Amino acid sequence: MIVELEAYDHTDPAAHGYGNRRTDRNASMFLPGGVAYVYRSYGVHWCLNFVCGDADVASAVLIRALEPTHGLDEMRARRGLDDVRLLCSGPGRLCQALGVTRAHDGLSLEKPPFELIPAPEAPQRILRGTRVGITKAAELPWRYGLAGSRFVSRRFAT
DNA sequence: GTATTGATCTTCT
DNA sequence: GAAGATCAATACA
Numbered sequence: 001m002i003v004e005l006e007a008y009d010h011t012d013p014a015a016h017g018y019g020n021r022r023t024d025r026n027a028s029m030f031l032p033g034g035v036a037y038v039y040r041s042y043g044v045h046w047c048l049n050f051v052c053g054d055a056d057v058a059s060a061v062l063i064r065a066l067e068p069t070h071g072l073d074e075m076r077a078r079r080g081l082d083d084v085r086l087l088c089s090g091p092g093r094l095c096q097a098l099g100v101t102r103a104h105d106g107l108s109l110e111k112p113p114f115e116l117i118p119a120p121e122a123p124q125r126i127l128r129g130t131r132v133g134i135t136k137a138a139e140l141p142w143r144y145g146l147a148g149s150r151f152v153s154r155r156f157a158t
Numbered sequence: 159g160t161a162t163t164g165a166t167c168t169t170c171t
Numbered sequence: 172g173a174a175g176a177t178c179a180a181t182a183c184a
Contacts, residue, residue: 008176023168023169025169039176042165043165043167044177044178047176047177062176064176132177133176134176
């Protein structure tokens with residue numbers, strides 16, 4: 001279950017698609033919404049985004065944290081640790097737990113290997129805050145998280 | 159509990 | 172050549 005994400009769009013200096021400038025890396029952000037954008041972070045990790053909006057307009061949400069509900073054993077094997085709290089609580093961690101790599105970049109989110117399932121119940125409260133790990137446009141409150149979740153990558157300011 | 163640092167790839171200057 | 176949508180290990184309080 002997705003519990004934390006951040007928004008990025010073409011007006012955002014912190015985004016890879018700022019100014020709708022297309023590069024080899026961010027090409028998937030210019031596809032019509034409903035596909036994955038996967039990029040390498042700090043040369044070490046993969047990060048997963050859901051592309052939004054129309055074709056040729058760069059916008060996406062970075063999936064920052066999940067509450068693991070299915071395939072716990074497989075996630076533990078991929079991550080090499082047991083603590084459920086640490087399996088998917090961060091964009092790099094969740095990609096490792098789910099086995100997401102560049103091979104998934106540009107793939108539709110509506111067919112395998114992806115499958116999105118509506119949450120069993122609507123979230124009671126969503127918290128908003130500033131985004132993590134950026135220097136430009138750091139003041140924009142474009143980070144969202146499920147209130148009370150123990151699986152967010154960082155606490156939200158009260 | 160917070161602070162610092164190395165790992166190591168892609169993009170842009 | 173520098174910076175970056177990060178993580179884990181280490182050092183210190």
